[in-house]
Amino acid sequence: MPAVPAHDRRFEAFDQLATMVAVVQPDGRCLFANSAFEHVMGLSRRNMLRRSWFGWFVESDLLAETVAAVARNEFATSRLEAQLHRPYLSVPGPAEPLQVHVIVNQMDEPGATVIELIEIEQQARQGREERALEQVEANKELIRNLAHEIKNPLGGIRGAAQLLQMEVESKRELAEYTQVIIHEADRLQALVDRLLAPHRKPLVVGDMNIHEVCERVRSLVLAEFPRGLAIERDYDASIPDFRGDREQLIQAVLNIVQNAAQALAERRQAGDARIVLRTRIARQVTLGKQRWRLALELHIEDNGPGVPEALLDRIFYPLVSGREGGSGLGLTLAQSFVARHQGTIDCESEPGRTLFRITIPLP
Numbered sequence: 001m002p003a004v005p006a007h008d009r010r011f012e013a014f015d016q017l018a019t020m021v022a023v024v025q026p027d028g029r030c031l032f033a034n035s036a037f038e039h040v041m042g043l044s045r046r047n048m049l050r051r052s053w054f055g056w057f058v059e060s061d062l063l064a065e066t067v068a069a070v071a072r073n074e075f076a077t078s079r080l081e082a083q084l085h086r087p088y089l090s091v092p093g094p095a096e097p098l099q100v101h102v103i104v105n106q107m108d109e110p111g112a113t114v115i116e117l118i119e120i121e122q123q124a125r126q127g128r129e130e131r132a133l134e135q136v137e138a139n140k141e142l143i144r145n146l147a148h149e150i151k152n153p154l155g156g157i158r159g160a161a162q163l164l165q166m167e168v169e170s171k172r173e174l175a176e177y178t179q180v181i182i183h184e185a186d187r188l189q190a191l192v193d194r195l196l197a198p199h200r201k202p203l204v205v206g207d208m209n210i211h212e213v214c215e216r217v218r219s220l221v222l223a224e225f226p227r228g229l230a231i232e233r234d235y236d237a238s239i240p241d242f243r244g245d246r247e248q249l250i251q252a253v254l255n256i257v258q259n260a261a262q263a264l265a266e267r268r269q270a271g272d273a274r275i276v277l278r279t280r281i282a283r284q285v286t287l288g289k290q291r292w293r294l295a296l297e298l299h300i301e302d303n304g305p306g307v308p309e310a311l312l313d314r315i316f317y318p319l320v321s322g323r324e325g326g327s328g329l330g331l332t333l334a335q336s337f338v339a340r341h342q343g344t345i346d347c348e349s350e351p352g353r354t355l356f357r358i359t360i361p362l363p
Contacts, residue, residue, distance in 0.1 A: 020117040026068040028052035058083040158185040228268035234278040252337040255330035260302040292361035307349040
């Protein structure tokens with residue numbers, strides 16, 4: 001990233017923000033653009049300062065009028081919607097302009113305004129991430145309460161069944177009934193233990209590489225589904241090692257990939273089932289209201305039938321499953337493991353394409 005010119009060092013604190021920020025004069029001359037603006041535009045700061053700032057926008061007349069009015073002290077602040085020209089942008093997407101929310105504020109410097117741009121999609125994504133983090137905490141509380149309510153009577157039921165079994169040993173048919181009770185009590189106990197395990201087990205933190213995690217998961221799933229399934233790699237080799245619990249992240253990724261492979265049953269029979277493991281670096285990421293300069297993104301994409309729309313908002317809830325016979329715990333546990341690494345999981349799905357995105361900060 002180019003150094004901030006000496007006369008602009010008073011603005012360099014804006015580089016710490018995850019949103020796009022620029023200092024602009026009423027005539028469109030850009031005095032400063034922060035690093036997030038550079039990243040989104042795909043241009044160096046030096047290049048951006050040489051051009052009229054309004055030239056980046058579609059139908060910029062209203063924006064220019066607003067900036068001039070704020071600079072003249074007609075308003076202390078003003079908000080509006082605008083569109084950034086897509087051809088200039090480094091962010092992926094269709095050719096349509098990028099929709100942004102614009103906040104124009106006064107500055108102490110005469111005639112200058114500070115302008116913040118927030119991608120409308122980014123606003124929605126941050127809202128989803130905040131709701132997901134709240135959901136993780138709600139899930140933990142639900143699981144603890146559920147486990148408490150189940151475990152206490154469960155021990156009594158099993159104990160009573162064992163005593164009853166001793167009384168009816170001579171009657172084979174009745175003994176079989178008590179065995180059913182004991183077996184089902186043990187199954188429920190195992191379920192409760194699975195629910196509580198991730199919250200009890202401490203993190204075993206060490207240096208790890210996300211691609212080692214992906215390769216381990218890939219080998220396990222291909223061994224489980226040897227026919228009709230291809231797991232493709234699309235790795236960014238520049239992603240550095242980071243500190244984390246390797247086993248918990250393997251389990252989180254494995255749960256998602258196994259779900260994808262099971263959802264691809266029909267395509268596996270046809271021989272065209274495909275899962276893609278893709279890693280990328282994300283910059284200027286906000287996770288849980290904390291800003292990170294770098295984060296890794298792991299995309300798990302499949303060409304299956306998609307998540308039913310009715311389940312899409314609830315797939316990380318415990319005991320919610322879109323598959324017959326599913327326990328509804330795989331994604332809940334995956335979300336819990338990732339959250340313990342200060343990360344998030346989100347899902348996009350439509351028929352023929354489902355994408356799970358795991359984002360973990362890189363300190």
